[in-house]
Amino acid sequence: MVINKINLLKMLNYYQQQAVTIKHNSVLILAGAGSGKTKVLVHRAAWLTSKYKTDSIVMVTFTNKAANELKSKVNKLVGRQYHFPWIGTFHSLAYKILRINYSVADLPNNFQIIDNNDQIRLIKQIISTNNKYLNIIPNQAMYYINKKKDYGNRPNVLNNSIMEYLYKKYQQLCNRNGLVDFSELLLRSYELLNNNSMILSQYRKQFTNILIDEFQDTSYMQYLWIRKLITSKNNIMVVGDDDQSIYSWRGAQSNNMQIFLHDYPHTNIIKLEENYRSTNNILQAANTLIQHNNIRLKKTLWTKNNNCRDEPIVIYYALDQFDEIKFIIKQIKLVRNAGISLDKCAILYRNNTQSRILEDILIQNNIPYNIYGNVNFFNRREIKNVLAYLRLIHNHDDDISYIRIINVPNRRIGKKTINKIIELANTKNISFWRASNLIIKNNILSTRYNNIINNFLNLIRELYSDVFNKPIYLQLNTIVMNTGLLKMYNHEDKIKNLNNVDNIKELINAAYQFELNYNENKLFLLQSFLTYTNFSIKNNNTSINLMTIHASKGLEFLYVFIIGMEEDNFPSKLSMSINKLEEERRLAYVGITRAINKLFMTYANTKFIYGKKIYCQPSRFIYEISNSILNIKRIYYHDSSN
DNA sequence: TGTCCGAGTTTTTTT
């Protein structure tokens, strides 16, 4: 493979070059925000490509967005002809390993990933069919199950607690239906490697180079997973920054960095502290803020970029949420008039609910936006319904999909009938699909309901034989036509002025695009598409970016607006213990260090929570920053005409 | 037996 090694190193500083070219087989890189960490990873991958095959390079990042960005940047360096199948998130790589070894992992070949919502649905079902679970809150049960899995624990047969029993039941159900939740992906692929020495040694041999990004945010199970793959013969490089550890709430343990050094004492450490991203003002703000934290490996970001004409950091004290957003719109228009593309700007917030008003006012002002997160395109009800049909026709035993669409569109099948199906499925330990077939066969229901259910089963079977070998977009097309979904949503759109149908059209379009760009094993096409809908986010590149600060990690923007700088919102009122408060502060640090040129922070004096107007105090983080010698411009609400 | 309406509730962050 022909890579020009000299050119590759030209744009890097001494430490970055070290990191890219190092031959030592165990390396820890302590990389501050904006210190060119992504650049190092990208160049390292390109560097390795001159010596190793691309399918021997494993690169793990935290989000799919980051993984895609990494892939496309590496491809820019080494050329489009290379594919890096093992660049991805822990979950997507674990999925891939399970996909390939599904039968050894004891999974059906059409196993499907379920998200948290599906998990809750499943748990609710279990709870509702047995009154010994009466007092269990579904959310807590999910939390319990995921935590167990995250620490590698299968249901304990000796433990008779009600939660443990529910866990057992839940796992049985998942196994029966070929469903795998996020935690299960990691645990099961770990067990696969742990229990099968042949498979393990094959991957150990194949993966000559393992690189882990955002190492401070790895969990117990993820670290176990990594350690399984490390041998004395392959190269491991981990990259992290303890000041950016913001996922402890989902099991991340930033002390994995210390544990790693303990487990691999011969590790070489490289520090990257020079910041290439932000102006001096922005860095100072970040540094002064993070100094209020006690638990940290102290490190200070610095830059040669010492321009005295740096833009000041702007703090705007708004009257209310509307005023807050209007101010931002005004700034965005100024930026746009200066000829800067909106995709170089981002509006960041602490939690997803804050995006609602933002969206309304952006639409009013004709400003296009991309939104990331919970309100995910693939999470919309109409999209999930269409996809549930797609899943069900390819995996009849998928109970989640079955229950989701059995009465969509309305077939006059209600709770009573559904409960009969569930009960039979539970007593016989078979899927809902099989149970319904049994019900038809034995004429258990009245003729009327027998017919209704039978028609539904036939519909699914016919759909399968109509579409099974067609392109996905055509499958979707047939589904929405033949099930009556399209008709139903057309009607609903007219009455309630919604755009379900538009979204469905976009889904079909997305499927078309996906298939066009798909360049891996055709056998996995459908599964990959369904996985993509579970993992992925839509995106469009001339729009301003809206996302939570969590989602912004690893990204950078010329202009950054952080909204909702109020006590109880940021820091969240649920984070008032010392440890949690420090994590909130690190989150603020992450938000601030996303900015390249200019940073805005806004505070609203009043806002609506649960439909009630409340008064807010400015976030303590504002004061913690402004106590220094920073160049800050404070603007108080003064203009009521606009 | 299914549907609809109104009362009651509200975990922040993600794969």
Add this chain to the structure above:
DNA sequence: AACTCGGACA
């Protein structure tokens, strides 16, 4: 504001 759940009604 937006969701879920339970009970009255058709």
